[in-house]
Amino acid sequence: MDAPYPNMQDLPDLPSESGNDQPIWQALAKKIPSVADRRVLVIHCGDGWFCRHALNGGATAVLGIDTDAVAIQDARAVASSDRLRYRIMPDKWLKLLTGPYDLIVGSFDQSPEELRAMTHVLSALLSPKGQLIAAVAPSKQPIGDDLAVDELISSQLVINRWYQVTDKRLTQTEQLYLLLSSRVSH
Secondary structure, three states: OOOOOOOOOOOOOOOOHHHHHOHHHHHHHHHOOOOOOOEEEEEOOOOOHHHHHHHHOOOOEEEEEEOOHHHHHHHHHHOOEOOEEEEEOOHHHHHHOOOOEEEEEEEEOOOHHHHHHHHHHHHOOEEEEEEEEEEEOHHHOOOHHHOOHHHOOOOOEEEEEEEEEOOOOOOHHHOEEEEEEEEOOO
16 A cells, blocks of 8 residues: 555645634744654644644644634534544543654643653654654743753653744743654664
């Protein structure tokens, strides 16, 4: 079998109008590697803009999850595809997901301890060469020189790069850090 989903049709571009209202997801979209032919998991997907963006970018399959039932209902109402799924799921149930995913992208505002535990669960869902890209809101994180970036994620991941993102649409308390991580090689 040449393609993982041989019966899938090429899709027209899915709606992406809400992207201008999504500065965090736009920042992530600018930093991610190509999503073409990759399985993508989107954590805290909100209205699904990034999910649609990934599918428009050639992702093989996208799963968007969020704890907000209304956001998931809205996302489902905007676009539908055999390659795009949404789930209403609390963070504590992430361990129920099955992988592997080539790319996991998420926006996180958990405490450092909660984020570390969550990324440990997510690291198990990554394919051997998979990547986790996290937008970490500093509202519960120390900012500046005190930020211990390597302590924010699971020891099963290594941070390849990180960026501080500034965007005039983000308030001072909504600044974020992007952590680009991959699995630790054994």
